[in-house]
Amino acid sequence: MSIEIRNITKTFAGYTALDSVNLTVASGDLVALLGPSGCGKTTLLRIIAGLEAPDSGSIILENRDTTNLSPKEKNVGFVFQHYALFRRLTVFENVAFGLRVLPARHRPSRSEIRDRVEHLLKLVQMEWALNRYPEQLSGGQRQRVALARALAVKPRVLLLDEPFSALDAKVRQELRRWLRKLHDEIHVTSIFVTHDQEEALELADRIVVINKGKIEQEGSPQQVYDHPANAFVYNFLGNVNVFHGRLTNGVVNLGAQTSNGEHPQKGETTGKAFVRPHEIGISRIRSNESDIAGTILEIRLMGGQIGLSVASEGFEHPIEAEIPRELFRNLQLERGTGVFITFNNIRIFSGDYEI
Amino acid sequence: MTPAPRTPGRGDSPKIRIALISLTYLFFAAFVFLPLALVFAQAFQKGWQYYRESITEPFALEALKLTLLTTAIVVPLNAFFGMSAAWAVTKFHFKGKTVLKTLLDLPFAVSPVIAGLIFVLLLGSRTPLGSWLGERGITIIFSTPGIIIATLFVTFPFVARELIPLMEAQGREEEEAALTLGAGGWQIVRKITLPNIRWGLLYGMILCAARSIGEFGAVSVVSGHIRGLTNTIPLHVEILYSEYNYTASFAVSSILVFLALLTVILKGSMEKAYLKTNPQSAKNHEH
Amino acid sequence: MSRFQKLPRHILPGFGLSMGYAVFYLSAIVIVPLSTIFLNTLQMDAETFFSAVSAPRVLASYRLSMTTAFFAALFDALAGMLTAWVLVRYRFPGRKLLDSLVDLPFALPTAVAGICFATLYAPGGWLGVFFEKWNLPVINTPSGIVIALVFIGFPFVVRTIQPVLEELEPEVEESAYSLGANRWQTFRKILFPHLLPALLTGTTLAFARSLGEYGSVIFIAGNLPMKTEIAPLMIMSKLDQFDYAGASAVALVLLAMSFGMLLVLNSIQSWQQKEIR
Numbered sequence: 001m002s003i004e005i006r007n008i009t010k011t012f013a014g015y016t017a018l019d020s021v022n023l024t025v026a027s028g029d030l031v032a033l034l035g036p037s038g039c040g041k042t043t044l045l046r047i048i049a050g051l052e053a054p055d056s057g058s059i060i061l062e063n064r065d066t067t068n069l070s071p072k073e074k075n076v077g078f079v080f081q082h083y084a085l086f087r088r089l090t091v092f093e094n095v096a097f098g099l100r101v102l103p104a105r106h107r108p109s110r111s112e113i114r115d116r117v118e119h120l121l122k123l124v125q126m127e128w129a130l131n132r133y134p135e136q137l138s139g140g141q142r143q144r145v146a147l148a149r150a151l152a153v154k155p156r157v158l159l160l161d162e163p164f165s166a167l168d169a170k171v172r173q174e175l176r177r178w179l180r181k182l183h184d185e186i187h188v189t190s191i192f193v194t195h196d197q198e199e200a201l202e203l204a205d206r207i208v209v210i211n212k213g214k215i216e217q218e219g220s221p222q223q224v225y226d227h228p229a230n231a232f233v234y235n236f237l238g239n240v241n242v243f244h245g246r247l248t249n250g251v252v253n254l255g256a257q258t259s260n261g262e263h264p265q266k267g268e269t270t271g272k273a274f275v276r277p278h279e280i281g282i283s284r285i286r287s288n289e290s291d292i293a294g295t296i297l298e299i300r301l302m303g304g305q306i307g308l309s310v311a312s313e314g315f316e317h318p319i320e321a322e323i324p325r326e327l328f329r330n331l332q333l334e335r336g337t338g339v340f341i342t343f344n345n346i347r348i349f350s351g352d353y354e355i
Numbered sequence: 356m357t358p359a360p361r362t363p364g365r366g367d368s369p370k371i372r373i374a375l376i377s378l379t380y381l382f383f384a385a386f387v388f389l390p391l392a393l394v395f396a397q398a399f400q401k402g403w404q405y406y407r408e409s410i411t412e413p414f415a416l417e418a419l420k421l422t423l424l425t426t427a428i429v430v431p432l433n434a435f436f437g438m439s440a441a442w443a444v445t446k447f448h449f450k451g452k453t454v455l456k457t458l459l460d461l462p463f464a465v466s467p468v469i470a471g472l473i474f475v476l477l478l479g480s481r482t483p484l485g486s487w488l489g490e491r492g493i494t495i496i497f498s499t500p501g502i503i504i505a506t507l508f509v510t511f512p513f514v515a516r517e518l519i520p521l522m523e524a525q526g527r528e529e530e531e532a533a534l535t536l537g538a539g540g541w542q543i544v545r546k547i548t549l550p551n552i553r554w555g556l557l558y559g560m561i562l563c564a565a566r567s568i569g570e571f572g573a574v575s576v577v578s579g580h581i582r583g584l585t586n587t588i589p590l591h592v593e594i595l596y597s598e599y600n601y602t603a604s605f606a607v608s609s610i611l612v613f614l615a616l617l618t619v620i621l622k623g624s625m626e627k628a629y630l631k632t633n634p635q636s637a638k639n640h641e642h
Numbered sequence: 643m644s645r646f647q648k649l650p651r652h653i654l655p656g657f658g659l660s661m662g663y664a665v666f667y668l669s670a671i672v673i674v675p676l677s678t679i680f681l682n683t684l685q686m687d688a689e690t691f692f693s694a695v696s697a698p699r700v701l702a703s704y705r706l707s708m709t710t711a712f713f714a715a716l717f718d719a720l721a722g723m724l725t726a727w728v729l730v731r732y733r734f735p736g737r738k739l740l741d742s743l744v745d746l747p748f749a750l751p752t753a754v755a756g757i758c759f760a761t762l763y764a765p766g767g768w769l770g771v772f773f774e775k776w777n778l779p780v781i782n783t784p785s786g787i788v789i790a791l792v793f794i795g796f797p798f799v800v801r802t803i804q805p806v807l808e809e810l811e812p813e814v815e816e817s818a819y820s821l822g823a824n825r826w827q828t829f830r831k832i833l834f835p836h837l838l839p840a841l842l843t844g845t846t847l848a849f850a851r852s853l854g855e856y857g858s859v860i861f862i863a864g865n866l867p868m869k870t871e872i873a874p875l876m877i878m879s880k881l882d883q884f885d886y887a888g889a890s891a892v893a894l895v896l897l898a899m900s901f902g903m904l905l906v907l908n909s910i911q912s913w914q915q916k917e918i919r
Binding site: 588 | 652653654655656657659660661663664665667668671672673674675676678679682721724725727728729731732734736738740741742743745746748749750751752753754755757758759761762768769792793796825850851853854855856857861873874875877878881884886889890893896897900901903904908
Binding site: 049050051070071072074075076077078080082084085086087088089097098101102146149150152153 | 528529531532533534535536537538539542546547550551
């Protein structure tokens, strides 16, 4: 089931949540709508589901205009951020709900409903909780029931609104992998909203980066991460150092280092250059003329990586770098140690994007 | 948030504690316990036999019947209204919502006597509407319909007032979820909303019933005090009292006191169940 | 543009039905009947209106209603604060009982409360004997009215303060102690300002309710002209004389006072919300 979003615009009391958004989602894909909070991604999801009416534009599901259909007629599965399980119904009744409310002539028989619900609960590994009430379940368990409930009506499209944001880190990790596996099994076209770039990169087939009601970039995780379309995307997809530098014919000079020169702008201007912390080389000895000398200000343990803040002459703010623990140990770094820095990958973006 | 298992009277010296508790008991003694005790002391002053006769004499029974009839009509009407108003106010955004919510509380700010007066002014036999109805043989003021309408006014806000904050706290998500699963309007109300608000609804209805049984001022204005016809229990109490038949008056009052105590106890025990229907955390979704 | 118009404004069903019914019912039961007061007074000329509402007996009744409601509300503020404090902060035998009984004035018919207090304070009554001895007449005096109104109003104060006091985090007070404040300073500087909006709300509610109260007052008041006639009783006696215009005029002024109280209440509440932010 493909989804086509055409020129969707939506304003709330004067502020524009979505500004003529166009997007096509291929059948069977798992797509992430990624953006900061308030960027309009949830609104877009709710419009696709029919829970919000757009000011203009249309939503086409499999060549059929469904813009004016109510959510009841759309046959879209929706998973809410806070689960929205029916608190007065058991897990079984929650999942069976969508089948029970079908008109009599379409409604499956009691035993069919039971089979279907049990099958779904097995799929989400919740078959043991049949007669529990939502309040007796943990957040992750509730979210799985919510997913089973949405799948029970055999939706043409599955929409998930920040499905893991209310869960703690470990459960989130687990559920993420599990959802990916589930999607590979059932292959229903799915869109999920998230503000967590890691989640989007790990889970999605395609990522749509949204900012201030507009799509900034769309592509596979690899594309979006390796070839960000603009400074916003680059910045949003991970930690980044921002430097003000001099642009000469599309080449920026940072200290003695220059960018790879892929920027088309000609002439002499000032610009911003971006360097990811893990794309910074650190060594104790100068190996290159262009290396920048600095002093370690701060050392932070970050799981497998070590974060370093390095002060250097000519740079207003400390440079943030991340190196593997192994390297850190070999170099025997301490606060105050003098080091040499190499930028392995400098990026420049034009435009007035401010960080 | 779970309350920390700390002693709530933290820091207060036992002396202050005992003094304040005694003062509260003293206040309750003067304003609650003594009046309650008085009702029963007076009611049984002339013995059990007299008590029984006072509450089973025909006029008392007629008054009881009228009171029950009024309550039986008023409570469902106001409950149904309360649910529609709460649904409209809490499930949708529209202009003028604040105005509507203020108007819902209006009857609380109106003196019961004025509540009666407005219906005399609207439907009394000297008014255009009242005389038009009168020509068709319908009298409202100084008759049962008047009592019912005045009681409707006085008890108007109770159910809506309970439901609106409750449904606001519960949010819209469950209804939206039901909608995406294909449920229709009535299915959503019946299967999702009603079970979620049942305690609040019941609670509002109990308050509404208590007030409609006990309403005095408004009913007094519109009833005309016709014994055996337009006398409710509270009015009957007044008549007996003004005839210096104190014992009978308190005997009938004791029924009302009993009902009031029942209401208060029901309310207390329901609060536990009622609190459970409130979600632990308010939900917001991003636009 | 045509598509724009077709779009449903509300996603959940039933807006038209529930809103329509609510507005219809509200109009039929509340708005239209209440407007009769205004329509009736509009029909009077200014002179008749002013002579009706400024007759000495009427003025005396307004004054009485205002002052008794004021003193009752003041007493309610103290008693309500005390009760709420004791119920929330202390554990003692009978606490649950007292907590339930706070609502009794809401549930007890006003007429019953009225005859109770009239009998209690009557000469020779359970409490009347003491007041007789001390030569402090209660029955047929404004103080009797205040007693009845205290009963009617005090649950409003308790029930508005109680939740605020319950939600108050112990850390707030504890940090005050850790900074060296004593019990009384903490109450005055930390707790009281925090409770003040709720206290004002509750007291205003009690005051507004007392202004219009009828059933519990008339038995103990004795209803002596110029002395113990409350404003609602004036309306009642004008009605008994079929002076509908006069009754409406007196009622209009009383309504204006009550609505004024509502306005005060709204501004207290918006102030309270600002405080929270």
